[in-house]
Amino acid sequence: MMSGVKRILVGIKRVIDFSVRVRVKPDGSGVVTDGVKMSINPFDEIALEEALRIRERGLADEIIAVGIGPAEAQQQLRTALAMGADRAVLVQIEQPLEPLAIAQVLFKLVQQHEPQLVILGKQAIDDDNGQTGQMLAALWDRPQATFASRLELDGAKARVTREVDAGLETIEVDLPAVVTTDLRLNEPRYVKLPDIMKAKKKPLELTTPAALGVTLPAASVHTLKFEPPPVRARGVRVASVAELVAALEQRGVL
Amino acid sequence: MSAVLIIAEHAHGRLNPSTAKCVSCAQALAADGGSGIDIAVLAADAATVAAQAAALQGIRRVLTVERPENAEALAAVLAPQIVALAPAYTHVLGPSTTFGKDLMPRVAALLGVSQISDIMTVQSVRRFLRPIYASNVVVMVEATGRIVVATVRTASFQPAASVTGAAVPIEAAKLQVALPTHTRFVSRSQVDAARPDLQTAARVVSGGRALASADNFQILYRLADALGAAVGASRAAVDAGYVPNDLQVGQTGKIIAPELYLALGISGAIQHLTGIKDARTIVAINKDGEAPIFEVADIGLVGDLFQLVPELEALIRARTKAKGLP
Numbered sequence: 001m002m003s004g005v006k007r008i009l010v011g012i013k014r015v016i017d018f019s020v021r022v023r024v025k026p027d028g029s030g031v032v033t034d035g036v037k038m039s040i041n042p043f044d045e046i047a048l049e050e051a052l053r054i055r056e057r058g059l060a061d062e063i064i065a066v067g068i069g070p071a072e073a074q075q076q077l078r079t080a081l082a083m084g085a086d087r088a089v090l091v092q093i094e095q096p097l098e099p100l101a102i103a104q105v106l107f108k109l110v111q112q113h114e115p116q117l118v119i120l121g122k123q124a125i126d127d128d129n130g131q132t133g134q135m136l137a138a139l140w141d142r143p144q145a146t147f148a149s150r151l152e153l154d155g156a157k158a159r160v161t162r163e164v165d166a167g168l169e170t171i172e173v174d175l176p177a178v179v180t181t182d183l184r185l186n187e188p189r190y191v192k193l194p195d196i197m198k199a200k201k202k203p204l205e206l207t208t209p210a211a212l213g214v215t216l217p218a219a220s221v222h223t224l225k226f227e228p229p230p231v232r233a234r235g236v237r238v239a240s241v242a243e244l245v246a247a248l249e250q251r252g253v254l
Numbered sequence: 255m256s257a258v259l260i261i262a263e264h265a266h267g268r269l270n271p272s273t274a275k276c277v278s279c280a281q282a283l284a285a286d287g288g289s290g291i292d293i294a295v296l297a298a299d300a301a302t303v304a305a306q307a308a309a310l311q312g313i314r315r316v317l318t319v320e321r322p323e324n325a326e327a328l329a330a331v332l333a334p335q336i337v338a339l340a341p342a343y344t345h346v347l348g349p350s351t352t353f354g355k356d357l358m359p360r361v362a363a364l365l366g367v368s369q370i371s372d373i374m375t376v377q378s379v380r381r382f383l384r385p386i387y388a389s390n391v392v393v394m395v396e397a398t399g400r401i402v403v404a405t406v407r408t409a410s411f412q413p414a415a416s417v418t419g420a421a422v423p424i425e426a427a428k429l430q431v432a433l434p435t436h437t438r439f440v441s442r443s444q445v446d447a448a449r450p451d452l453q454t455a456a457r458v459v460s461g462g463r464a465l466a467s468a469d470n471f472q473i474l475y476r477l478a479d480a481l482g483a484a485v486g487a488s489r490a491a492v493d494a495g496y497v498p499n500d501l502q503v504g505q506t507g508k509i510i511a512p513e514l515y516l517a518l519g520i521s522g523a524i525q526h527l528t529g530i531k532d533a534r535t536i537v538a539i540n541k542d543g544e545a546p547i548f549e550v551a552d553i554g555l556v557g558d559l560f561q562l563v564p565e566l567e568a569l570i571r572a573r574t575k576a577k578g579l580p
């Protein structure tokens with residue numbers, strides 16, 4: 001291989017599907033998950049798609065999809081295998097972990113598999129934390145290129161265009177590095193039925209933090225209560241632009 | 255007793271308004287009679303930004319960290335310097351802008367704690383409210399680590415006022431920190447400085463997929479000009495290439511809190527609504543009377559935007575003229 005990378009690690013988090021209107025349990029202890037559709041975090045689909053395209057350009061040999069979560073998270077890893085990942089690892093743990101702990105587990109996997117590139121989502125759409133990639137890069141003492149909308153590999157370097165508040169920013173990082181995906185990086189492919197069949201034969205390794213030798217840090221953030229957000233009062237309907245302007249004047253915003 | 259360090263966001267010698275919002279959040283923390291709020295300005299040349307920071311009401315002092323490597327805000331370069339400043343503080347805050355979202359988790363990890371992302375409300379020095387699930391859920395969280403590292407949801411806080419004349423001390427911090435060279439700035443797109451900034455504008459006019467082309471967005475820009483408004487967009491409009499990415503409003507774009515928000519041809523997906531929940535007045539124009547945007551709109555108008563938006567622009571301009579307004 002000319003100037004590519006040997007291995008890419010991709011994070012695959014199992015989350016409530018983006019189309020679900022999430023509701024808080026009446027006792028405020030969490031959100032309703034019974035009978036709710038679960039999916040791969042959309043940003044992680046984008047991460048995997050990018051890895052697949054890099055491999056398809058002949059610039060990577062192997063893609064490992066890694067998930068940390070309950071046994072059910074194997075479903076999302078199977079989907080990742082069907083999309084085209086070569087193998088998958090589930091670090092099984094029932095209770096949710098905070099971002100620093102996730103980053104520590106990922107760091108252990110990075111030490112074990114020595115990828116040249118780790119691609120994660122910019123945020124998981126359940127907890128909306130947006131921390132893990134930056135934390136992994138910090139623990140690993142390697143570059144981070146967050147919110148990527150374009151990724152070009154160039155030998156031992158990567159050039160990444162990032163979606164920032166002021167527009168687009170391009171940085172260059174030495175590999176290995178952590179990249180987190182933004183929406184415009186690519187459009188993930190759909191999984192085809194034969195690929196689902198093929199994916200059943202691909203290796204999906206089950207392990208645990210303890211088996212990996214990770215001592216999870218003491219939690220630094222505790223969630224005490226879940227609440228529904230305040231609702232906006234219902235508004236008015238107007239029938240014309242003139243009525244609209246009058247309503248705006250009445251509210252004192254014009 | 256809390257001691258809060260705020261990491262200033264700045265570019266081209268100008269302090270970003272997000273920093274003044276962090277000061278308001280920090281003031282809520284310091285309500286326990288804490289020892290104060292400092293602002294750190296990391297820059298190649300910090301003087302002009304430091305002077306702006308020093309004018310913010312309620313702070314104790316400004317620390318400058320000047321190094322040529324700080325010319326661009328690269329998280330991997332800034333983080334170890336912030337970590338070197340951190341031992342004197344109970345809290346380190348940054349804004350939940352792309353600057354803070356990139357930087358603060360790296361700082362948190364180096365300090366051995368998870369970050370509190372997007373503080374909406376300060377309940378006590380260690381208890382905060384923050385949104386999850388695209389703001390469909392609000393959680394109360396407690397930070398129990400040895401230091402609190404957090405980003406501040408800028409739409410939830412008013413900016414602290416600037417006072418002229420009463421500036422606080424500006425001190426140069428001398429740090430012995432080795433900086434990595436593995437991350438290098440290459441280039442940045444030009445910002446359209448002629449228009450109000452989406453994140454701070456009092457009025458925002460946003461368009462969705464219904465606009466159907468970049469050219470059609472011109473009718474929106476004209477309305478925005480008539481209103482003195484910034485322009486925003488839904489993800490669908492950005493994905494389709496009608497407008498640049500920095501106009502995206504929503505869960506994974508910008509979270510804004512203008513006085514007036516006009517959603518034109520936007521259906522009102524939860525991911526979009528997250529970005530506008532704090533707007534004072536939401537107006538929706540949509541040809542589908544059942545569109546979810548009407549559930550949150552204060553004023554709704556059902557109809558074709560290609561007809562209604564030019565009409566609205568004409569009416570606003572006529573009104574401005576009649577009142578002799580600028």
Ligand SMILES: Cc1cc2nc3c(=O)[nH]c(=O)nc-3n(C[C@H](O)[C@H](O)[C@H](O)COP(=O)(O)OP(=O)(O)OC[C@H]3O[C@@H](n4cnc5c(N)ncnc54)[C@H](O)[C@@H]3O)c2cc1C
Nearest residue numbers: 462463464488489490504505506507519520521526541559
């Ligand atoms: C991970 C993830 C993150 C996301 N993040 C965001 C985000 O940050 N921001 C965001 O906006 N979205 C986000 N989305 C996308 C979101 O789910 C919706 O797909 C998107 O907001 C829809 O954009 P839209 O309202 O412009 O388009 P549509 O949903 O297609 O709505 C178009 C609307 O225009 C109306 N219309 C059509 N023609 C006319 C006309 N002539 N006059 C008047 N009305 C007309 C239609 O009735 C319709 O209501 C995200 C999705 C995912 C999965």
Ligand SMILES: Nc1ncnc2c1ncn2[C@@H]1O[C@H](COP(=O)(O)O)[C@@H](O)[C@H]1O
Nearest residue numbers: 011012068120121123124129130131132
């Ligand atoms: N439990 C997990 N399993 C696998 N990847 C994860 C997990 N949690 C977070 N990640 C990765 O980190 C990204 C950012 O997550 P977060 O920091 O939680 O918003 C996600 O898009 C994933 O790529």
